[in-house]
Amino acid sequence: MVGLSVHVLFDCESMAPVLLFVLTIASILLILTLISQIFKTQNSNLPPGKTGWPVLGETLAFTSSPEKFVHDRMNMHSSDIFKTCIAGERMAVLCGPSANKFIFSNETKLFNPWWPRSVSQALLFAKNAGKISSFLEEDHSFLKLDSMQNYVPIMDSMAKDHVDTKWSNFDEVKVHPLAKEFTFALACRIFINCGNPNRVRDLMVPFFAVAEGIMSAPVNFPGTPFRGAVKGGKIIKQRLLEIINERKMEIAEKGIVNLGFQDLLSMLLVSSLEDGKFFSPEEIANKIIGYLIASFYTTSTAITFVLNHLAEYPHVYDKVLEEQVEIAKSKEAGEMLKWADVQKMKYTWNAVCESMRLEPPAQGAFKEVLTDFNFAGFNIPKGWKVLWTVHSTNKNPNYFADPEKFDPSRFEGTGPRPFAFVPFGGGPRMCAGKEYARIEILVFVRNVVTRFRMKKANPNEKIMHNPEPFPTEGLRICLQSHGKC
Numbered sequence: 063m064v065g066l067s068v069h070v071l072f073d074c075e076s077m078a079p080v081l082l083f084v085l086t087i088a089s090i091l092l093i094l095t096l097i098s099q100i101f102k103t104q105n106s107n108l109p110p111g112k113t114g115w116p117v118l119g120e121t122l123a124f125t126s127s128p129e130k131f132v133h134d135r136m137n138m139h140s141s142d143i144f145k146t147c148i149a150g151e152r153m154a155v156l157c158g159p160s161a162n163k164f165i166f167s168n169e170t171k172l173f174n175p176w177w178p179r180s181v182s183q184a185l186l187f188a189k190n191a192g193k194i195s196s197f198l199e200e201d202h203s204f205l206k207l208d209s210m211q212n213y214v215p216i217m218d219s220m221a222k223d224h225v226d227t228k229w230s231n232f233d234e235v236k237v238h239p240l241a242k243e244f245t246f247a248l249a250c251r252i253f254i255n256c257g258n259p260n261r262v263r264d265l266m267v268p269f270f271a272v273a274e275g276i277m278s279a280p281v282n283f284p285g286t287p288f289r290g291a292v293k294g295g296k297i298i299k300q301r302l303l304e305i306i307n308e309r310k311m312e313i314a315e316k317g318i319v320n321l322g323f324q325d326l327l328s329m330l331l332v333s334s335l336e337d338g339k340f341f342s343p344e345e346i347a348n349k350i351i352g353y354l355i356a357s358f359y360t361t362s363t364a365i366t367f368v369l370n371h372l373a374e375y376p377h378v379y380d381k382v383l384e385e386q387v388e389i390a391k392s393k394e395a396g397e398m399l400k401w402a403d404v405q406k407m408k409y410t411w412n413a414v415c416e417s418m419r420l421e422p423p424a425q426g427a428f429k430e431v432l433t434d435f436n437f438a439g440f441n442i443p444k445g446w447k448v449l450w451t452v453h454s455t456n457k458n459p460n461y462f463a464d465p466e467k468f469d470p471s472r473f474e475g476t477g478p479r480p481f482a483f484v485p486f487g488g489g490p491r492m493c494a495g496k497e498y499a500r501i502e503i504l505v506f507v508r509n510v511v512t513r514f515r516m517k518k519a520n521p522n523e524k525i526m527h528n529p530e531p532f533p534t535e536g537l538r539i540c541l542q543s544h545g546k547c
């Protein structure tokens with residue numbers, strides 16, 4: 063019907079010159095647009111690199127092998143910067159110590175923190191999902207030094223119990239799942255004062271499903287890891303709301319119970335916003351989830367790989383044990399560790415740092431570009447994402463001689479060159495949980511090393527990435543009790 067009306071309205075012969083004119087103008091405009099596009103691309107001087115497949119970009123190549131991803135592209139394109147597409151976003155990866163320094167010192171001016179949409183979609187309450195930084199706006203007071211000193215004996219006592227029940231009756235253990243279990247249980251205790259094993263398990267099972275799918279492509283179909291993460295996220299949110307409401311009622315009835323430390327949940331419930339309002343339960347849940355995510359993979363991965371390295375390098379293990387035995391000499395039998403004891407664990411921390419250099423628990427961090435800027439001669443437009451990554455420096459022979467060698471002595475004296483070893487980032491957005499992580503790792507390592515000698519059950523166990531490294535068999539370790547402390 064529409065075609066007929068058009069034929070009746072237009073007389074073809076009289077319209078021919080007009081049509082020709084319109085077509086000519088349209089062709090000229092098209093050619094001009096194409097030329098301007100080409101001109102723009104040539105002059106926009108974007109970083110070299112490829113953006114990969116539509117939608118997926120190079121996400122899979124990055125998450126499955128982040129170190130190789132970065133090294134290959136630094137070799138292929140530029141050792142300073144390359145472009146890619148990860149998690150559906152156009153992205154510039156800035157490489158080397160000066161890139162790290164540039165990003166850390168331009169936070170808030172050029173960059174805002176950014177997480178892939180899959181993370182907020184899977185985990186946060188929709189109301190605040192756009193505000194992924196909600197938990198980052200916290201002043202992180204429960205992670206400050208005064209609070210931290212109170213956590214040391216709690217961490218020590220939980221690590222002791224964990225080793226007593228999950229390690230000491232076995233000849234062989236799988237370190238990675240145990241480190242995850244311990245890290246999650248400790249976070250539940252310190253973040254929400256939840257020590258009930260059934261309740262911890264009720265949160266842990268869906269949280270682990272989230273962990274499996276959180277960095278996957280956000281494809282929400284039955285069977286996809288992302289669907290599992292979304293499902294797990296819903297359960298966690300619901301269970302956290304129950305816990306938050308119970309605590310609210312408890313505080314209303316009895317006031318804040320003195321635990322010897324104030325947990326994150328109580329702090330959030332009693333702290334009011336600038337306008338005198340309190341955080342809503344959903345906002346509190348989002349913040350707790352943010353801390354769980356930030357602390358979980360990172361710390362459990364660090365614990366796993368430092369034990370892996372101690373099992374592989376007996377001479378380093380011996381020096382760690384020697385330091386721990388020395389610390390134990392100043393303590394009564396059964397006395398818990400204190401803050402001052404952790405400060406003495408200098409060699410053990412060097413071994414942890416060397417382990418984090420070789421198998422980094424965090425790959426770096428994404429940022430959102432707030433305004434166009436230039437780096438190493440290339441333009442990065444506003445709205446793009448930026449990634450700084452530990453892989454541009456950690457195994458780079460320019461900053462670490464014989465980079466594959468496990469050698470904790472690199473961290474003695476002044477240690478590595480500034481901005482070459484930044485497992486916790488730097489600048490105003492540096493990891494707020496660095497001290498928490500340091501104490502947890504040291505206390506856990508101490509509780510294992512002072513009880514057992516370790517040998518890898520499979521010396522050839524493979525390591526895969528997602529994108530954090532994980533041992534494919536869970537890191538099977540044979541234990542031999544020695545009871546030195």
Ligand code: HEM
Pocket residue numbers: 175198202205353356357358360361364423424426427428485486487488490491492493494495496498499
């Ligand atoms: C070995 C363990 C850990 C490593 C390697 C690590 C690493 C990082 C890195 C690389 C960042 C991003 C820095 C940036 O945006 O440039 C970060 C941020 C953060 N981490 Fe950690 N982290 C660890 C453990 C923890 C723990 C245990 C907690 C909490 C208890 C935590 C809480 C945070 C928070 C809140 C932020 C955001 C800070 C902000 O933007 O204000 N992290 N971490």
